Amino acid sequence: MATPSTATPENIVSLDLADQSLREVNGALQEARAGYYRVRNPRGVHALACGLDGPIEVEIDGHAGYYLAGMNKEARVTVQGSAGVGVAENMMSGEVWVQGDASQSAGATAHGGLLVVEGNASARCGISLKGADIVVKGSVGHMSCFMAQAGRLVVLGDAGDSLGDSLYEARLYVRGNVKSLGADCVEKPMRDEHLKELDELLARARCEGVSASEFRRYGSARSLYNFKTDNIGFY
Amino acid sequence: MCGIAGLYLKNERLRPRLGELFTPILVELTDRGPDSAGIAVYRDPVAENAVKLTVHHADQGFAWDGLVRHLKEGLGVEVADHPHDTHHVLVLDGKVDADAAAALVEAYDPGLQVMSAGHVIEIYKEMGLPAEVARRFDAKGMAGTHAVGHTRMATESAVTTAGSHPFSTGLDLCLVHNGSLSNHNGLREKLKRNGVPPFRTDNDTEVAAAYLAWRMKEGRTLHEALQDGLNDLDGFYTFVAGTADGFAVMRDPIACKPAVLAETDDYVAFGSEYRALVRLPGIEHAKVWEPEPAVVYSWGGRA
Numbered sequence: 001m002a003t004p005s006t007a008t009p010e011n012i013v014s015l016d017l018a019d020q021s022l023r024e025v026n027g028a029l030q031e032a033r034a035g036y037y038r039v040r041n042p043r044g045v046h047a048l049a050c051g052l053d054g055p056i057e058v059e060i061d062g063h064a065g066y067y068l069a070g071m072n073k074e075a076r077v078t079v080q081g082s083a084g085v086g087v088a089e090n091m092m093s094g095e096v097w098v099q100g101d102a103s104q105s106a107g108a109t110a111h112g113g114l115l116v117v118e119g120n121a122s123a124r125c126g127i128s129l130k131g132a133d134i135v136v137k138g139s140v141g142h143m144s145c146f147m148a149q150a151g152r153l154v155v156l157g158d159a160g161d162s163l164g165d166s167l168y169e170a171r172l173y174v175r176g177n178v179k180s181l182g183a184d185c186v187e188k189p190m191r192d193e194h195l196k197e198l199d200e201l202l203a204r205a206r207c208e209g210v211s212a213s214e215f216r217r218y219g220s221a222r223s224l225y226n227f228k229t230d231n232i233g234f235y
Numbered sequence: 236m237c238g239i240a241g242l243y244l245k246n247e248r249l250r251p252r253l254g255e256l257f258t259p260i261l262v263e264l265t266d267r268g269p270d271s272a273g274i275a276v277y278r279d280p281v282a283e284n285a286v287k288l289t290v291h292h293a294d295q296g297f298a299w300d301g302l303v304r305h306l307k308e309g310l311g312v313e314v315a316d317h318p319h320d321t322h323h324v325l326v327l328d329g330k331v332d333a334d335a336a337a338a339l340v341e342a343y344d345p346g347l348q349v350m351s352a353g354h355v356i357e358i359y360k361e362m363g364l365p366a367e368v369a370r371r372f373d374a375k376g377m378a379g380t381h382a383v384g385h386t387r388m389a390t391e392s393a394v395t396t397a398g399s400h401p402f403s404t405g406l407d408l409c410l411v412h413n414g415s416l417s418n419h420n421g422l423r424e425k426l427k428r429n430g431v432p433p434f435r436t437d438n439d440t441e442v443a444a445a446y447l448a449w450r451m452k453e454g455r456t457l458h459e460a461l462q463d464g465l466n467d468l469d470g471f472y473t474f475v476a477g478t479a480d481g482f483a484v485m486r487d488p489i490a491c492k493p494a495v496l497a498e499t500d501d502y503v504a505f506g507s508e509y510r511a512l513v514r515l516p517g518i519e520h521a522k523v524w525e526p527e528p529a530v531v532y533s534w535g536g537r538a
Contacts, residue, residue, distance in 0.1 A: 044510030063523065065510050082523060084509060103525055122525050123490050141490070142528065158334070226515065 016040040022048065029075075031057045044084065049077050050095070066103075071097045072113060088115045091132055104141070109135045110151065116205045125162065126153045129170050135205035145170055146182065156210060164218055168225055172218040173198050175210070184224035188202055188217045237413040238264025238365075240385035241475040241505035243482035243534055249501055253278070254296040254377030256515060260504065261374070261384040262366045268386030268411075271399040272368040273360025275409035278379030280355045285350075286327045289350040289357045290340055291396060299323055302343055309339050320371045321396075322350065322359050333352055333406055334432060348435060353407030354502060355479045360385075360399035365479055368417035381535075383477045385411040392438045402441045404432055405448030405481040408457075412440040413492040413507060414471035422446060422467065443468055458533040461485045465529055475505050482536035497521040503534050 015025045018041040018069075025229035026049065029037060038061055042048055046065040049058050052075035060068070063081035070089040079087075082100035091110040098106075101119035108124070110132030117125075120138035129148035139157030146162075148170035158176035165182020171194070172185075181187075188197075198212035240260040244250055253276070261272060283285045290302075302449045303325070304312045312329030327336055329435040351358040359372040364430065370409075385400035392398050401409040416422075419439040427434070431445045446467065450460035457478050464485070471491035476483045484505055486494055497504045497512050499521045506512045509523065526532055 043513040044508065046508075046510070062519070063509055063513075065508060082509070101524070103493070123528070 001061060011036060013037045014040060017042055017045060022168055029056070029058060033043065042079075042081075046084070049075070049134060052077070055094075063100070072096060082119070088113070088132070089116075091115065101138070102136075106136075107132055110134070113119070114204060120157070126170070127153070133201055134203075135203075135207065137207065139176065142179075143182065145172055148172075152201060154198065154205070154215070156207065157213075164220070166224060167218075167220040169220060171197075173201075173212075173215040174218065175215050177219070178216075181218065184221050186221045188219045190217050197222070236267050236388045238267035238507045238511070239400075239411045239413050239473065239475050239505065240264060240384040240386075240412075240507070240511060241382070241477070241482060241503075242379040242486070243503040244501065245534075246501035250380060251378045253379045253382055254373075254375045255378070256502075257375045257382045257384065258369045259514045260506055260511045261369060261386060263408075264386045264507055265365045267507055268388045269364055270382075270389050270394045271360065271362040271387045271396070272365035273358065273385050273399045273401050273411075273537075274369070274372065274374055275351065275356055275358045275383045275401040275403070276374075276377050277355045277381045277407075277439075277477060277479065278357065278377060280479075282328065283354075284330050285354070286331050286333045286336055286352060287354060287357070288325045288327065288333075288337060288340065289353050289359070290323050290325055291321055291348045291350050291508075292323075292344070292346045293321060293396065294346055295321070297344070297346065302340065303349070305343050306336065306339060310336060319359065319373070320411060321361065322357075322372065324357055337432075343365040348362065351403040352480050353403075353410065353479065356403065356409060356477070357367045357425045358401055358403055358409060360401065362399065365380075375500050378478070381477055381482050383409055383411055383475050383482075391415050392436060395436075397436050398438050400534065401438060401477075402438070402444035404441065405451060408444070408448055408451065409443040409477045409478075410440060410447060411475050412443060413473045414487065415439060416443060416468055416470035416472065418469040419443070439470070443472070443474070456533075457481050457483050458531050461509045461531045461533075473507070478535070481533060483531060483533035484526055485531045486526055488529040492514055494526050495523065496526055 036057040038059045042062045044065040047067045050070040051131045051223040055074045058077045060079040065084040067086045069077040072091040074094045076095040078097040085103045086105045088096040088106045091113045093113045095114045098117045102121040104230045105124045106121045111130045111189040115134045117136045121136045123141035125140040125144040127146045129151040131150040144161035149168040153172045159178045162182035164185030195212040242257045315326040317324040400411040403409045416439040419442040433528040447460045473492040473494045495509045
C-alpha cells in the first residue's frame with residue numbers, strides 16, 4: 001500500500017456538497033491519485049467517498065451517511081463526526097478513521113486496510129470480515145464479527161451479545177466485558193505472537209497508554225464450519 | 236422499508252415552527268417510503284370536556300354539513316368543522332364520549348374513517364409522495380408541541396389511505412413503525428377479546444397501536460406499555476409513539492431497522508437516517524446517537 005500524501009495547507013482541495021452534487025464530488029475523489037481533499041457539508045449523505053482508488057487523503061467535515069468510503073483502495077478517509085451504516089464496507093486497502101461513532105455493520109466484508117472508530121460502533125461491526133483490521137476505541141454492539149472469515153477486530157471497550165457468532169478465522173481482541181459469545185466462538189490464550197500483533201495494531205490506531213496485555217482473545221472453535229458426514233441427516 | 240420521523244419540542248418558542256422544522260425531515264425520507272405518508276400533529280388542545288376527531292373521506296364532494304348536523308342532533312353538542320383537503324377536524328364541544336362519537340361518525344357513511352380522537356392529536360395521511368402529502372395538508376404551516384410522521388414502502392398490506400401510518404387506536408395516542416410484525420394475527424384476536432376498538436385494516440402496525448392503547452387502558456404509561464411490547468410483539472420494529480404530552484422510541488432486540496436520535500436543549504428529533512435531521516437548527520452541536528436495541532426512550536409527562 002502506498003503511503004497517503006502529507007497535507008500542507010496550500011494544497012488542500014475543497015469540495016462542497018452544498019454547491020456540488022454527490023456524483024461530482026465522488027467523481028473528483030475517484031479520479032484523484034494524489035493530494036488532500038476536504039469535503040464540506042456532508043449532511044449525512046449516503047455513499048460518499050466510495051470507490052476511491054489512489055493514495056489520497058480525504059477529510060469529511062461533519063457526519064456522514066451510509067456506506068462512507070465503501071470499497072476504498074489506498075486512500076485515507078477521516079470523518080470529523082459519525083458515520084452511518086456500513087462505513088468502509090468492502091474496503092480493500094487504505095485507512096478510514098471515524099472521529100465519532102459508527103452505525104451498524106461497520107467494516108462489513110472488508111478485505112484489507114484499517115478502520116478506526118474513535119467512539120462506539122453499533123451492532124454487527126465487522127460482519128463477514130474478510131481480512132481488514134478494525135479498531136474500535138469504544139464499545140461494539142451485538143453480533144459483531146458475525147461469520148467473519150479473516151482479519152482482526154480490536155475493541156477497547158465492551159462487546160455486546162453473540163460476539164463472533166459462526167466465526168471462521170478472524171481474530172478478536174476485547175479489553176472490556178463480552179456480554180455473550182456467539183455460536184462456535186471461544187476465548188483463546190494470548191500467546192506472544194498475539195501480543196505482538198495486537199501491540200502493532202494499537203500503535204497503528206494511535207491507542208496511547210493501552211497495552212496488549214489488557215486484552216482477551218476470542219476465535220473460532222472450528223466445530224461448526226466444516227462439513228461433517230455425521231450431520232448429513234440435518235442438511 | 237419505511238421512513239419514520241418524530242420531533243418533540245422542549246422549547247416553547249419553537250412551537251410556531253413545528254411544521255416548518257418537521258416537514259423537511261419527512262420529505263428527506265421519501266427514498267425509504269414513496270407509497271404514502273402521514274403526520275400526527277399535537278396542537279390546539281380543545282376544552283376539557285370537548286373532543287377532537289380527525290375524519291377522512293376520499294370523496295371530495297362529500298357533504299360534510301350533513302355529518303355535522305347528524306352529530307349535533309345525535310349527541311346534543313356544538314360541532315365545529317375545520318376542513319383540510321380529504322381530512323376534516325371536527326371539534327365536538329359538550330359532554331361526549333369519544334368512542335361513541337367516532338362510532339356515530341363511521342356509521343353515518345361507509346366512506347368515513349376516524350383517523351384520530353382525543354384532545355390534542357390530529358392525524359393526516361394519504362397515498363402519494365411525502366412532499367405531495369405534506370403540501371395537501373399544509374404541514375409546513377403546522378404549529379404545535381410535537382409531531383410524528385411516516386413514509387411508507389408497503390410490504391405487508393395494501394397501499395391505501397387507511398393502511399398508511401400513523402395509526403391511532405387510543406385517545407391522543409399514535410404509533411409509526413418501520414418493520415414488520417410476525418404475530419399480529421394472533422395478537423389481533425386476543426385484543427378483540429379484550430374489547431379494543433374495532434380494527435379498520437389488516438395492517439400489523441394497527442395491532443401494535445391497539446396493543447399499546449390496551450396496555451395504557453390497563454394503567455401502564457407509554458414507556459411501560461412499550462416495555463411490555465418487548466415480550467408480546469414478535470418481529471422487526473423501530474417504533475415512534477406519541478401521547479398528548481409525551482414522545483417515545485423503541486427498537487426491537489435485534490435492532491433490525493435503523494434509528495437516529497438527536498437531542499438539544501430545544502428539541503428531541505428522531506429520523507430513520509441522520510440525513511433527515513440535518514436541517515434542524517443547532518444539529519451540529521446536538522447529542523446524536525443510535526438508540527440501543529430493546530431500550531425504551533421517552534420524553535414528556537405521561538410518557
